[in-house]
Amino acid sequence: MIKKNKGKVKDIDNKMGYLFIAPWLIGFIVFTLVPFVASFFLSLSQYDIVSSPVWIGLDNYKNILFNDPRFIKSLAVTFKFVLISVPARLAFALFIAMLLTQKRKGIGFYRTVLYIPSIIGGSVAVAVMWRQLFGREGALNDILMSLGLMEEPFSWIASPNTALGTLIILAVWQFGSPMLIFLAGLKQIPKTLYEAAAIDGANSFRRFFHISIPALTPVIFFNFIMQTINGFMTFTQSYIITDGGPFDSTLLYALYLFQQAFSYFSMGYGSALAWILLIIIAILTSLVFKSSSYWVFYESKED
Numbered sequence: 058m059i060k061k062n063k064g065k066v067k068d069i070d071n072k073m074g075y076l077f078i079a080p081w082l083i084g085f086i087v088f089t090l091v092p093f094v095a096s097f098f099l100s101l102s103q104y105d106i107v108s109s110p111v112w113i114g115l116d117n118y119k120n121i122l123f124n125d126p127r128f129i130k131s132l133a134v135t136f137k138f139v140l141i142s143v144p145a146r147l148a149f150a151l152f153i154a155m156l157l158t159q160k161r162k163g164i165g166f167y168r169t170v171l172y173i174p175s176i177i178g179g180s181v182a183v184a185v186m187w188r189q190l191f192g193r194e195g196a197l198n199d200i201l202m203s204l205g206l207m208e209e210p211f212s213w214i215a216s217p218n219t220a221l222g223t224l225i226i227l228a229v230w231q232f233g234s235p236m237l238i239f240l241a242g243l244k245q246i247p248k249t250l251y252e253a254a255a256i257d258g259a260n261s262f263r264r265f266f267h268i269s270i271p272a273l274t275p276v277i278f279f280n281f282i283m284q285t286i287n288g289f290m291t292f293t294q295s296y297i298i299t300d301g302g303p304f305d306s307t308l309l310y311a312l313y314l315f316q317q318a319f320s321y322f323s324m325g326y327g328s329a330l331a332w333i334l335l336i337i338i339a340i341l342t343s344l345v346f347k348s349s350s351y352w353v354f355y356e357s358k359e360d
Contacts, residue, residue: 100328117329131313139288142228150232154239175233184297191223217306224294235280242276274353
């Protein structure tokens with residue numbers, strides 16, 4: 058009798074478990090697994106959304122890799138964007154995080170204010186504001202001309218030499234998320250280490266490079282991975298501010314993928330581009346993970 062009751066209780070527990078996990082499971086299947094499989098199928102097909110997909114095998118991949126100069130161009134622009142914006146954003150975030158570790162009046166307010174750009178930075182409204190700011194009639198030109206640094210207005214987003222720079226500045230400005238993670242990491246470093254180093258005569262510069270940086274390597278590793286992936290997927294800024302121009306100088310990979318899939322209705326081609334991007338990110342992430350054993354230090358390993 059007791060065994061039967063235990064069996065019923067276990068059965069009810071199992072059913073409740075399935076019931077609670079059902080929303081996540083349904084969401085995963087509908088919004089992740091099915092699109093994932095469908096995208097791979099479409100990458101091997103010619104599909105213009107209107108008519109049925111036509112199986113063409115690896116032709117999309119061959120055309121992208123060997124006959125598409127805009128693919129090479131978008132890839133080069135994206136790598137340039139990531140290689141400059143990610144280190145700059147992380148360095149700036151770490152600098153601000155170190156300033157915010159100081160015990161000052163109203164420090165909570167400053168932390169909140171400095172995190173706001175990360176919340177609104179990816180929005181369409183900020184992208185429009187950025188386009189106005191760096192446009193020919195923008196506030197930046199007014200400031201530079203009032204200071205005597207420029208004689209005539211200049212459109213920063215219309216020049217191939219400066220357009221990508223405006224997107225990089227916007228990416229660096231969105232430093233709030235890595236800043237908070239750096240701040241949490243800095244809080245975990247024992248103060249006794251700094252006190253002992255100060256007694257030994259180490260100045261601020263040496264304490265930063267010999268205590269803070271080694272202790273923060275797991276946090277730097279995490280932030281670097283996340284920001285690199287986000288950098289490769291950046292879309293809104295280039296779409297709203299420059300639309301890939303001028304002369305494809307800001308044609309980020311995600312924007313080119315979007316153009317192929319939804320502007321030219323080459324959904325199969327766009328799906329193949331998406332899978333190539335996935336492979337590129339997977340390879341880069343694997344390389345960073347492989348290299349982590351040489352520069353990331355975990356406290357548990359030292360024990």
